[in-house]
Amino acid sequence: MTTLEFRTLPKAHLDRALDLADLAFHGNPEDEEREKHREYLRRCDRVGAYDGDELVGILGAFPLALSVPGGELPCAGATFVAVAPTHRRRGILSGMLAELWRRCADRGRPLAALWVSQAAIYGRFGCAPATYGYTVEIDSGRPLALRTAPADLPLRLVAPEKAPGAVGPVHAAQRALRAGRVARDDYWWRAQVLPETDEDNDELGPPRVVTIGTPPVGYTVYRTESGDDEPGAPGGVVHVLELEAETPAAAAALWQYLASIDLTSKVRAWGRPLDDPLLLLAADRDQVRVTQEFPALWLRLVDVAAALEARSWAAPCDLVLDLTDDALPANAGRHRLAAGPAGAALTRTDDAPDLALDVRELAACYLGGTELRHLVRAGLVTEHTPGAAAALDAALRTAYLPHTTDEF
Numbered sequence: 001m002t003t004l005e006f007r008t009l010p011k012a013h014l015d016r017a018l019d020l021a022d023l024a025f026h027g028n029p030e031d032e033e034r035e036k037h038r039e040y041l042r043r044c045d046r047v048g049a050y051d052g053d054e055l056v057g058i059l060g061a062f063p064l065a066l067s068v069p070g071g072e073l074p075c076a077g078a079t080f081v082a083v084a085p086t087h088r089r090r091g092i093l094s095g096m097l098a099e100l101w102r103r104c105a106d107r108g109r110p111l112a113a114l115w116v117s118q119a120a121i122y123g124r125f126g127c128a129p130a131t132y133g134y135t136v137e138i139d140s141g142r143p144l145a146l147r148t149a150p151a152d153l154p155l156r157l158v159a160p161e162k163a164p165g166a167v168g169p170v171h172a173a174q175r176a177l178r179a180g181r182v183a184r185d186d187y188w189w190r191a192q193v194l195p196e197t198d199e200d201n202d203e204l205g206p207p208r209v210v211t212i213g214t215p216p217v218g219y220t221v222y223r224t225e226s227g228d229d230e231p232g233a234p235g236g237v238v239h240v241l242e243l244e245a246e247t248p249a250a251a252a253a254l255w256q257y258l259a260s261i262d263l264t265s266k267v268r269a270w271g272r273p274l275d276d277p278l279l280l281l282a283a284d285r286d287q288v289r290v291t292q293e294f295p296a297l298w299l300r301l302v303d304v305a306a307a308l309e310a311r312s313w314a315a316p317c318d319l320v321l322d323l324t325d326d327a328l329p330a331n332a333g334r335h336r337l338a339a340g341p342a343g344a345a346l347t348r349t350d351d352a353p354d355l356a357l358d359v360r361e362l363a364a365c366y367l368g369g370t371e372l373r374h375l376v377r378a379g380l381v382t383e384h385t386p387g388a389a390a391a392l393d394a395a396l397r398t399a400y401l402p403h404t405t406d407e408f
């Protein structure tokens with residue numbers, strides 16, 4: 001029997017990695033899509049698991065900059081995780097993640113993030129959902145009724161290749177307000193946000209980008225799905241991938257535009273923030289309905305001290321946290337967190353703990369998307385000192401909920 005080895009997957013093995021991913025994800029991509037995946041993996045830090053010469057596991061990690069409250073941090077964006085079906089449940093995923101945590105330490109990345117294929121897999125590795133999304137549907141078979149007057153500003157269609165220059169500044173300004181978002185370069189806009197075809201739904205047309213204002217104070221990215229030609233049949237669907245606006249009036253105008261596109265009768269917006277103003281702009285909440293809520297980005301605090309000391313804090317707190325972290329014992333133990341608007345320090349202590357929790361619970365709360373007091377009520381966090389969870393919640397609070405649509 002051979003032993004498993006975890007090492008960097010060289011570029012020469014990219015096609016073997018793609019074959020393995022197709023095997024594990026039941027994919028059968030066309031040439032163009034396969035080239036897209038090859039480019040994708042080429043940009044990643046790659047861990048390969050080898051059984052002798054056989055490639056039996058692959059994990060990619062994009063080098064990302066993730067927005068956190070008050071700034072951004074280097075983050076490994078784990079993706080393309082696949083284990084050969086002949087080798088499952090032999091610890092290959094566990095070994096690849098252990099290698100990823102080592103590389104995060106070597107490369108100065110305190111965070112790792114991922115979109116999971118199944119929610120049951122990653123909690124045991126210290127990961128937790130840190131951002132959430134809503135799917136919102138607008139019945140646009142009738143005019144969209146709004147409580148806020150739409151801005152009277154020009155709307156312009158922008159060619160996708162011009163989008164990074166035209167709407168990048170609006171995205172960057174909004175990203176500074178919301179934790180959980182990835183810094184986008186031209187590659188990210190082209191390949192991740194605006195690919196010509198939608199990989200998951202070939203019924204959808206190409207991406208359309210529309211800006212409002214000169215210079216833009218908002219924009220939307222959407223694709224359309226045509227409806228049935230029969231008279232009286234439902235119209236097409238406008239699939240909104242992104243909508244960012246700097247003012248309520250600009251948001252109202254963009255939603256009104258999307259809801260009034262001819263030959264369509266529904267707007268389906270995926271991955272809206274849970275505090276999306278759209279839900280308050282709507283004059284008739286029967287016309288604008290939340291149809292799904294889902295965990296979006298999962299987070300792992302690989303270096304807890306670096307992560308906590310890098311974010312901003314809304315209120316002062318001085319608490320002893322008793323942390324467990326089975327995979328990364330350097331994070332475990334008692335730490336005093338002294339934090340406030342001037343910054344934070346995490347120092348080891350023998351003092352009695354105010355709160356006892358696992359690193360995955362801290363990951364859930366880190367970006368401000370989950371409140372500790374709810375985790376206390378669920379029996380997942382132990383509050384030794386009454387009021388400690390509320391004090392930490394007040395310190396972690398953010399003005400906007402964390403949010404991301406960057407699915408990788």
Ligand SMILES: CC(=O)SCCNC(=O)CCNC(=O)[C@H](O)C(C)(C)COP(=O)(O)OP(=O)(O)OC[C@H]1O[C@@H](n2cnc3c(N)ncnc32)[C@H](O)[C@@H]1OP(=O)(O)O
Pocket residue numbers: 024025078079080081082083084087088089090091092093094095114115116117118120121124
């Ligand atoms: C970020 C992303 O890319 S997410 C995509 C993940 N990839 C896929 O879903 C593709 C198809 N599946 C696979 O490739 C594999 O089955 C993987 C990656 C999910 C798991 O790989 P394995 O090497 O089998 O996992 P490993 O043996 O390290 O398991 C570690 C633990 O996780 C558990 N586990 C693994 N997969 C699952 C699962 N799907 N559901 C629940 N538990 C799971 C194992 O039971 C084990 O628990 P234990 O330590 O208590 O025994």
